[in-house]
Amino acid sequence: MTAVVQAGAAVPAVRLCEISKRFGAVKANQGVSLSVAPGTVHGLVGENGAGKSTLMAILYGYYQADAGHIEVNGAKVAIANSHQAIALGIGMVHQHFMLVDTLSCLDNVMLGAEPGFFLKPSSRKVRAQLETLMQDTGLHVHLDALVSELPVGELQRLEILKALYRGARILILDEPTAVLTPQETVQLFETLRRLKALGTTIILITHKLKEVMSLCDAVTVMRAGQVVQTTGIADTSAEDLAQAMVGRKVNLGRKAGAQAAGQQTRLSAQNLTLRGANGVALLNEVSLRLNSGEIVGVAGVSGNGQSELLEVLSGMLAPTSGSMQLGDTKFVQDAWLKPGRARELKLAHVPEDRHACAMVLDFPAWETAVLGYHLQPAYNQGPSMNHAVMREQTAAMQERFDVRPRDVNLGSSKFSGGNQQKLVLAREIGQAPAVLLVGQPTRGVDIGAIEFIHNQLRALRDAGCAVLLVSSELDEILALADRVIVMNSGRVTGELGIEECDEKTLGLLMASDKAARA
């Protein structure tokens, strides 16, 4: 591999030279070299496990490299912990926010960096500084609001502000748009451009290639712990990058679907309302219909009722009011569907939270692979379970869905995200369901596996299954769905045929507070 030094820049803001790091037998980084010109946005892309996060963790002082060295602004440095990284002007914004929910924004910024012993004068000082900073950068947040009350877009700005307040001149952003609406993403990018204009160097870790193309000046692709290529943005394209990431051609776009004729309603729900412990409506009069042979996408920013909708429809949670018809069976709030009954009625569910819900991480693959279907006669012998059959079936599932490694005895937690998801899908799809509810099917999944999973969902649709797809990735919904429902604050704010959908329309519906029922 060769390190392509950015043209035009005299001294790179960050230079990583031949960094190597291994964890046991896994070589997370092998001779990785990366050079980021000051005042630019540098994209870092690659599949899960390609070594991006490890590399950034080394730069931020979480890990020490086994070999290689780091230069910041031309000077060779040793970064033993994140304090030293911060002192060198490196700031990091994590994918999962590092904020204290019960404190105000101001307190969160100050936490750990208080300028004095007493809080009152300190906060006065910090407030003044922050106000100037917000003026200069356009990163506006409500300093006195509690973190728990703010939308994610604002929390992200707060995280960036926190890094800048600590003197960051080099900003690492890890998957910053994963939780944002399209509008918030646009806003974030404007801010980042402004920061760049002010001379901040930005390293953007992402898997959204469109964002790389619109924001970055240069981009480095990593695969299997090594740098595959580093190019200026003008010399590459999204397709080119995807191919470099996966090592082969991938197609994640929309494919002409065989819209099955003669649809019948498989599931219909009327006026589902779910109230949380504090009386807040998590679902508000949601009605929907799922037909055979179609994929219905549910779009919305995370936390607007999609998760609850999945739980209610799958029987994990009974609604406060409302009714549902599944096949020929009707359920009302007092006698709601139970997960076991749902499986009997051929309703399969791939839950959003793979780790907590879809699998038992402590179990080996062959025990996780029958979860939910463990009562089926095939898996049982009297009161004992038939381990031989379970292992056999698991091996078959791994074969059919290309789960790697093909090891039925491996612990469920030891598989990568994509392979875990494939095993869960193999289990659920393997039952030839009449209805499939699937939440975030490709969250934390490699591009190669995404393509595979999308094709499996399409094949299931073409075989006549009714699929409800909840995803926070608009691209995914646009690539798969035949019909789209948009949710906001527990309400359905719109229902569109796929031909009426584009990112802008959906984004507006996702952000609209009032129920603008289409």
Next chain:
Amino acid sequence: MSGQAISLPRWIDVGLLPLWNLMIAMLVAGAVVLAIGHSPLQALTVLLNGALGSVRGIGYTLYYTTTFIFTGLAVAVAIHGGLFNIGGEGQATVGGLGVALMALALGPLLPAPLLLPLLVLSAAVFGMLWAAIPAYLQAWRGSHIVITTIMFNFLAASLNAYLLVNWLRPKGGMSVESAEFAESARMPALHELAARFGIELPSSPLNLSLVLALLACVFVAWFLWKSRAGYALRSVGSAPRAAHYAGINPKLQVLIAMGLSGALAGMVGVNEISGVQGKLTLDFVAGAGFTGIAVSLMGRNHPVGIILASLLFGVLYQGGVEVSFELPGFSREMVVTAQGLIVLFAGAMATVSAPMFAKLYSKFANKKGA
């Protein structure tokens, strides 16, 4: 970017690490012995000799082992269901009560082959019901099982004392204990059985309950890892949301786990009351319920590990009695200190040395791999 997960090969995890912990505990205990002016080596020799040096000593050791297997299994089953049962003490007490009530009621009427299974059943059912109350409170009422099981230990001791003083004590009896059971309600001691075959063994409290304990180990292993019910129990224990998703009722599993746990603890009553005392007494569990926690922790919540850990604690108990007997000035408390150190190093701090072994191992593996 989570911290490096420590994954050690099995032989280090279940073999080397516990031995290492045990060794550290022994070293520290040795230092304490030295500090009070005794020779650690002499103490250890007396201890091992007392526990394993004679048939009689081995008998006593295995008798203690039996009790610890029951309480250890009780803790382990609950842990696999995601619950921390600290109520083994109380469940064992109530199990003993069950044995006594059955033995006093039916002892004069039934022969041993009919009565003994009934005693076992009674011990299990009493222990199960006693544990079911905290289980119900946890699953349906939201009170925490650790708190309730501790409280139920006191309740069980008080209940036992009340019944003994007011109802079960024979008229005119001076000591707080029940009447002696009929001979048919006595679990046969090993030396008695051996005598029947013409083998002369010194008398010890070891009785057939040991066989029962080993059968319980086999049952628990089958239940947890082979049965459908165990599958459900373990799913709830390690991933309650996933269990709910899979159509398993977590509340019911709490009841099952605690019921089984209580039944196992209750069997202590068979060993102590039917096997040794032959009458119901006060405080016959004597802390074995708590020792069960250490046994289970050290045995990695696995029946095989629990048998080994129970043996270790059996040796310590029996050997400890001998040490305090033989060495003047070496009090019983000193033995408790040694046991405490083992619980500390092998139980509570069981994984403290794991990162060190992980580092050593990865260095070694890297060298081999490179």
